[in-house]
Amino acid sequence: MPKKKTPKFIFITGGVMSGVGKGIAASSIGKIMQARGFKVTALKIDPYVNVDAGTMNPTEHGEVFVLSDGTECDQDMGNYERFLECELTSANYITTGSIYQRVIEKERNLEYQGKCVEVVPHIPLEVIDKIENAAKLAGADIVITEIGGTIGEYQNILFLEAVRMMKLKSPGHVATVLVSFLPLQGKDSELKTKPTQYAVRSLNSAGIQPDIIIARASVALDKKRKEKIAFNCNMEEADVISAPNVENIYEVPLNFEREKLSAKLVKKLNLESDKTDLKSWKTLVRNTKNPKKTLQIGIVGKYFGTGNFTLADSYISVIEAIRHGAQAKKVKAEITWVDSSSFDPKENKSWRSKIKSLNKFDGILVPGGFGSRGVEGKIKTIQFARENKIPYLGLCYGMQLAVVEYSRNVAGLNKAHTVEVHENTPHPVIAVLPEQELNIEKKRYGGTMRLGTYKAVLKEKTLVHGAYKKSHESKSSTLKSKVFNSIIDERHRHRYEVNPEYVEILEKNGLTFSGTSEDKRLMEIIELPTEIHPFFVATQFHPEFKSKPLSPHPIFESFINASIESNKIKLHKTNK
Numbered sequence: 001m002p003k004k005k006t007p008k009f010i011f012i013t014g015g016v017m018s019g020v021g022k023g024i025a026a027s028s029i030g031k032i033m034q035a036r037g038f039k040v041t042a043l044k045i046d047p048y049v050n051v052d053a054g055t056m057n058p059t060e061h062g063e064v065f066v067l068s069d070g071t072e073c074d075q076d077m078g079n080y081e082r083f084l085e086c087e088l089t090s091a092n093y094i095t096t097g098s099i100y101q102r103v104i105e106k107e108r109n110l111e112y113q114g115k116c117v118e119v120v121p122h123i124p125l126e127v128i129d130k131i132e133n134a135a136k137l138a139g140a141d142i143v144i145t146e147i148g149g150t151i152g153e154y155q156n157i158l159f160l161e162a163v164r165m166m167k168l169k170s171p172g173h174v175a176t177v178l179v180s181f182l183p184l185q186g187k188d189s190e191l192k193t194k195p196t197q198y199a200v201r202s203l204n205s206a207g208i209q210p211d212i213i214i215a216r217a218s219v220a221l222d223k224k225r226k227e228k229i230a231f232n233c234n235m236e237e238a239d240v241i242s243a244p245n246v247e248n249i250y251e252v253p254l255n256f257e258r259e260k261l262s263a264k265l266v267k268k269l270n271l272e273s274d275k276t277d278l279k280s281w282k283t284l285v286r287n288t289k290n291p292k293k294t295l296q297i298g299i300v301g302k303y304f305g306t307g308n309f310t311l312a313d314s315y316i317s318v319i320e321a322i323r324h325g326a327q328a329k330k331v332k333a334e335i336t337w338v339d340s341s342s343f344d345p346k347e348n349k350s351w352r353s354k355i356k357s358l359n360k361f362d363g364i365l366v367p368g369g370f371g372s373r374g375v376e377g378k379i380k381t382i383q384f385a386r387e388n389k390i391p392y393l394g395l396c397y398g399m400q401l402a403v404v405e406y407s408r409n410v411a412g413l414n415k416a417h418t419v420e421v422h423e424n425t426p427h428p429v430i431a432v433l434p435e436q437e438l439n440i441e442k443k444r445y446g447g448t449m450r451l452g453t454y455k456a457v458l459k460e461k462t463l464v465h466g467a468y469k470k471s472h473e474s475k476s477s478t479l480k481s482k483v484f485n486s487i488i489d490e491r492h493r494h495r496y497e498v499n500p501e502y503v504e505i506l507e508k509n510g511l512t513f514s515g516t517s518e519d520k521r522l523m524e525i526i527e528l529p530t531e532i533h534p535f536f537v538a539t540q541f542h543p544e545f546k547s548k549p550l551s552p553h554p555i556f557e558s559f560i561n562a563s564i565e566s567n568k569i570k571l572h573k574t575n576k
Helices: 022-034 076-084 096-108 119-138 154-169 194-205 223-232 249-258 261-268 279-288 312-328 351-360 375-387 397-409 434-441 463-474 500-508 554-575
Strands: 008-015 040-046 064-066 072-074 093-095 142-147 174-181 212-217 240-244 294-301 332-339 363-366 392-395 416-418 427-432 450-458 487-494 496-498 512-516 523-527 536-539
Touching (some): 008 194, 022 040, 022 142, 022 174, 040 072, 194 212, 194 223, 212 261, 223 240, 294 312, 294 554, 363 375, 375 392, 392 397, 397 500, 450 523, 463 554
Parallel strands (some): 174 212, 212 240
16 A cells, blocks of 8 residues: 655744735745645635635735635735645635634534533644645645734634644644744844744744744845844754845745755655756746836726725735736836726816826726725726727726726716616616625625636637637647637626626627626626727636736736737837
């Protein structure tokens, strides 16, 4: 019989402050271990009582990422999929709420056989079961698990207890990595190590000694700082890894390798590997250096503000998908955040003069979202992009509002709207499905939208069909089917749909529904013929969730191509 595979576990914890880059560190560690030939999977533990991330506010928590099985989760799961070029499932996502829910269900079902169920050990044991199950399902050699928040937070104690128990149970099979921030007080100051020393002491109090410290800072760590951390934190100097700020997150795995991080983890986990292959990753990073040109891309939405700051995390997958498309063409996409309320006639009387600023963009994107705030500004944006032939990409809500705009201004359906915003509109071109009406009525919002992967059929000889076909053919050597059959799989997260009653009149007025569900009931993609507009495309699904740095999504790649052509036209006019 073949020897049973015993997976190794790497836990990523955070010190000093949140947002220090644990997700990118976890993804990068996964990538460099993958480059050594190991099969890697990744999990995220969120310390929230929420069962999933679906009901969280994007301006507070960041983007809600959707997995292929419909799980609504933390944005770091998107980083894992992009770096590891894989698809994860609900088995890879843990929240405090989901663990407590499962333990209570088991207790109610007598699965504990009448025992007294306690927070310790049953909660940590359930966490361990979840991690080990994810390893088994993936057939993984290495399991990367990121624990959200910081080690000093009360809500993380039970997860750290699970790590302690696993390390005690399986010595040589578990490694812990602390990602800690080193502040720099002014350009002439030195990096301060004391906060990291306190972070390690907090981790020690949970019974865990870090095997590796990733020292995050605005600049690279010098030898003196490494020595200081090593001496005060009871570890080898070589196990302190410098992680300075980078211009592009895809540089992080290469920086880690310069510090020989994968070799150190191989040794600590008693693994065998003497070769690493990051050739394609190095090419990717090289393509981001010295771009041929810079494109101006405007993202018009509303989930940008948190106090005096812009929260780009609300649309992190969109940003990365744009970058993937740009990197493939060796150009740089410079993204500008535009608040749609500045073009909303109800909110800004000078919107007409403001909206002309959109002319500077080579491409305009309206992403997903919910609610009525700034909605008329988005509709005005779409109209401006359509009438001025600026490449336009709409995602989810961006498609629904493109249908509203076209209905009003081309099809003559005055006051057309989505029932999400205007329940009594005379022309409900965007409506709620009957099965969703009951969810809304009963206020069942969590996990009840149309979520996860659904198939769509593409109309031949359309712009999107050509884009998907070209992408399929470029990957044909790695695909089972060499022939593109016009069927795609994409991820969804929405409750409203194009009203089938208005499809015919919209088509008669020139709008093309270039993608539909297999039963033709649901409209998945709209576009305008290229002889009318160079690139006017919108999708009901979220293509950004499937885009990868080494495999850009075909729709985003096409959007970047169109933006490059738009840029050329502008330069030609300027030169004349």
